[in-house]
Amino acid sequence: MNKTIFVLTAAPEERDLIEPFLKVIETTLTRQKETVLIWNAYSDFSITTDDISFDLLEWSTCFKGLSPGLIRNAILPVHRLSVRGELSSAILDPESLQTILEQVTSVFDWVFILWPMERRKDNETIVILDHAKKIIDLRKQSTAENPWSTICQQRLTALHFPWSLYEPLLATHPAGILDRLHQLRYSGANSSGEQVEQQLKRSAAPALDALVNREGKLLSTSQATATIEHVLAEHIPESLSHQEREVAFHHVLQDLLGLGPLEPLLRDPDISEIMVNGPRTIYVEKRGKLYISASSFETVEQLRHIIDRIVAPTGRRVDESMPLCDARLSDGSRVNVILPPLSLDGPILTIRKFITQRLQLEDLIPLGTMDRPMADFLQQIVHDRRNIVVSGGTGSGKTTLLNALSSLIPDGERIVTIEDAAELQLQKPHVVRLESRPANAEGQGAISIRRLVTNALRMRPDRIVVGECRGGETLDMLQAMNTGHDGSLTTVHANSGRDALSRLETLALMADIALPISVVRDYVARAVDVLIHQSRFADGTRRVTSILQITGLEQDRILTQELFRYHQGQFEKTGVWST
Secondary structure (H helix, E strand, O other): OOOOEEEEEOOHHHHHHHHHHHHHHHHHHHHOOOOEEEEEOOOOOOOOOOOOEEEHHHHHHHHOOOOHHHHHHHHOOOOEEEEEOOOOOOOOOHHHHHHHHHHHHHHOOEEEEEOOOOOOOHHHHHHHHHOEEEEEEEEOOOOOOOHHHHHHHHHHHHOOOOHHHEEEEEOOOHHHHHHHHHHHHOOOOOOOHHHHHHHHHHHHHHHHHOOEOOOOOEOOHHHHHHHHHHHHHHHOOOOOOHHHHHHHHHHHHHHHHOOOOHHHHHHOOOEEEEEEEOOOOEEEEEOOEEEEOOOOOOOHHHHHHHHHHHHHHHOOOOEOOEOEEEEEOOOOOEEEEEOOOOOOOOOEEEEEOOOOOOOOHHHHOOOOOOOHHHHHHHHHHHHOOOOEEEEEOOOOOHHHHHHHHHOOOOOOOOEEEEEOOOOOOOOOOOEEEEEOEOOOOOOOOOEOHHHHHHHHOOOOOOEEEEOOOOOOHHHHHHHHHHOOOOOOEEEEEOOOHHHHHHHHHHHHHHHOOOOOHHHHHHHHHHHOOEEEEEEEOOOOOEEEEEEEEEEEEEOOEEEEEEEEEEEOOEEEEOOOOOO
């Protein structure tokens, strides 16, 4: 960008300095056969001129679409051209203003814009300052602390422009100012956006440390943002455009206060899962399919810093001595971390995003997850307090279906939810949410899902909802279903409905209680009323592929009948509920 524009400003009580200063500068420059444009944007201040004077509307009308050469021929005899008047959004939008500025910098050797820094609209000021080489503050005498300097610097900070753009100069020495203007006009090395961001992060980090408490949490996000803005204004180079400064500011803000490269991925509503395979490779899941993302981390240290920021607020820890961790983000998104030496390609971070729009059972019908008869049947069995197990593979939609089923529970019932990492979204008036806890650094204080299930039985629950059975807590869950807590729900990983029943038996045997397999099988047959199996297909769709009723036990075999299934692209009703 050819920056030949100088913005002139002065404190209200010193604006009488502008006219004589312009006279001296104009005389000197025109002697050197250089063309000068003077644009007065003050509504309450005027300058005298004997030359042709345009307002912005006239300029836009006369020279719109003309090349710089044609404009130069039209104004060449005029060494001083005054562009008058206030901007009006009805007359001139920022895009048109930018076009005019590009024209005048191509036509005139020098452009001086008298700009009221304290009163102009942000979008207009941004366009002007983005083309400016310097803001020259004319003053009668140099003072260490000047209220007008503070106003200008605050304005620059708010608009994410560097303070170095602003320079106060004594109007009583115009020759010296002209020498300085020549120096500025031909100076200025470019800096890359990445170099600027790294410098800003290094400069802002010490200041932010003072805003962090002992637990590693920010005491004030607003103060932290203001600190980064202050560092931006103090250190960012003038050579960057306003857009580049905005990008640098938001990248630094995300990295120091947010989750860095993950922030835009977390905001994308189409992304349901984020998989970080080391610092350089990030995959995302969109509508059930995997895609590689253009985002990446700069270093392993940056990725580890983001992981620590995620894990710390949950009261958990992850390091080389404990390289596995389950956590969650503040919005409820589920997080899993695994570090070297267990992972060979660097830190692995997996985020299952929290769905902001909680799906009801009715919402799953148009999505093709189930049909109307299936939905009506599931609504009836929840109302009848049947014990339900939802099975399926990873990412098949078990938790989504469990949420939809739990929304059908009557409001007058007390529900206790138990999870490893809380992700259920039960919008009910009487819900008690429990979450397991891992051991601390000394290996003490772990609270397992099984212990929470046992404790939940003493909390007078009407229904118990376990996010997922994956160990010995399965036996306690089956006991709860068999001892008066009808209508309880849980999920289990399995490849089919029959496999889910076998897996429940296996998990129950992990409870460190020496029970014969026949007793455990009888527990499963008596506890579970309905098993719903859900699958994810190659095209990313998720469908309920089978609904089984558990009908009893015969010769050590659990008897089932299939009530509904998805077969050859169609939902089918295959059986009748037997009481």
